[in-house]
Amino acid sequence: MTRRHGPSAPRFPLPLDKLGSKSGSPATREPLRPQRLLREAAQDAARLATPSGLGLDSALVRQRMVERLRAEGLRCEPVFAAMLQVPRHAFVDTALVGQAYEDTSLPIGLGQTISKPSVVARMIELLYGGESARRHGHLGKVLEVGTGCGYQTALLARLGRRVVSIERLRPLFDKATANLATWRLDSVRLVHGDGMLGHGPNAPFDSIIAAAGGDAVPQAWLDQLAVGGRLVAPMHHAASGGQILMVVDRTATGWQRSQHEGVHFVPLKSGVL
Known part of the structure; x- marks a missing residue:
């Protein structure tokens, strides 16, 4: 969804009542003011280069995004309620805010992306299918990799x-x-570290969600998942050569795995940069 901010500069030809009558002498015609038009053009260019967020801050924009997700078959109302509250455009680069509410992934730097709204909603919807989430009505203590x-x-x-979120890339x-500072989320702890190791000091976790795909689920994640x-x-996914969403439930006797739809995420890597 592309939005233009601010009015466009006037276009030529101007009406006769602005130029003066054809029969009038040059001295009686209203003078053209190219310097004024250039200034307005510069102001328009500045507005386009640095969108103000006007319109994107409207709850209606997020409502339309949620309605599209419903039309695609997603049914997790808690996720929709959260998406109505969190402005996605506040988390993307300025040049891309016009696409913030489209169902597309967007670059955020260093070869990484913000996931499509439909994929985010689907993965959290799957989390809500876990035993703990069904029993308590929320995701409990969450590890985000x-x-x-x-x-x-x-x-x-x-x-x-509570949310513990790990990012291996220091600039991200x-x-x-910085993006989350204004929200004052006391329940969130951000960690600069190796996500493949999970976060032992805060384990076990009721919910674990990852935004990168590897060849297998790291053992640390399995160990840190609560019963x-x-x-x-x-x-x-070896058969297709691509990626799928893997769901792992921990029971009193072990781990149960199930496979879901195909996705495309950046590769899961170890180490800290």
């Missing part, structure tokens, strides 16, 4: 009791910290 720009973190903060960690908890992560 791959903070990115912080948009999904802000959603999870409204859906869980700093960006998410009754659920993990949702993109994983390599």
Whole structure:
């Protein structure tokens, strides 16, 4: 969805009542003012280069996004309620705010992306299918692997009791910290670290969600998943050669896995940069 901000500069030819009558002498015609038009053009260019957010701040824009997700078959009302509260455009780069409410992933730097709204909604919807979430009506204590720009973190903060979010790339960690600072989310802890290791000091987690796909679910994630908890992560699918959403439920006797639809995420990597 592309939005233009501010009025356009006047276009020629101007009406005769602005130019003066054809029969009038040059001295009696209203003078043309190219310097004024140039100034207005510069103001328009500045508005286009630095969108003010006017219109994007409207709840109606987010409502339309949610209605599109409903039309696609998503049915998790808590996710929709959170999406209505969190402005996605506040988490994307200025040049891309016009696409913030389209169902598309967008670059956030360093080869990473903010996931499509439909994928974010679907993954959290799957989390809500876990035993713990069904029993308590919320996601409990959440581990998010791959903070990115912080948009999904802000959603999870409204859906869980506590969120620990790990980002391995320092510039993105700093960006998410800045994006989330104005929200004053006391229930969120951001960690600059290796997400493949999870976060042992705050384990176990009722919900684990990852924004990067590997060949297998790291053992640390499985160990840090609480009994009754659920993990949702993109994983390599050998048969198709692509990625699928993998769901892992921890029971009193072990882990149960199920495979879901195909997705495309950035690769899961270890280490901290």
